Amino acid sequence: MEELKIRPIEDGTVIDHIPRGQSLNVLRVLGVDTSTRDVVSVAMNVPSDAMGRKDIVKVEDREIGSKEADIIALIAPDATVNVVRDFEVRDKYEVSMPDEIRGVLNCPNPNCITNTREPVETVFDVRDGEIRCDYCGTVLTDEVAEYLG
Ligand SMILES: [Zn+2]
DSSP states (O other): OOOOSSOOOSSEEEEEEEETTOHHHHHHHTTOSTTOOSOEEEEEEEEETTTEEEEEEEEETOOOOHHHHHHHHHHOTTOEEEEEETTEEEEEEEOOOOSEEESSBOOSOTTSHHHHSSSOOOEEEEETTEEEETTTOOBOOSOGGGGBO
16 A cells, blocks of 8 residues: 655645646646635655655645546546545545546637537537547647646
């Protein structure tokens, strides 16, 4: 059992086994920026038996929902989410690749209906590692985090 290299939290979520260098993208998925009021800790380049080096993100007083976990899966497919209450891990699960992503990513095609006729919720299909806009067929080619709203 690998220990978490950061101090325990009372309540919140610890996302472990993030590929090194991806923790900031995970924060973007979670909507953490300079205006956030959550207590957030990031550990980068933590030694890991399985991964060599990994990143860990800890968000206090917030439980990560499945919609956010789905997007995290695209960035960090081996991530584990630990939901902590009263200093104990109450729920632990591995993220799983979604079949479909709704309303989170923006389509890069300026002529896509999701960009021209707002509000139309974006829908992307995930298949064979490819993320494709359900409306215009555009395939996302950059890092997923680049398409976050
Ligand atoms: Zn599109």
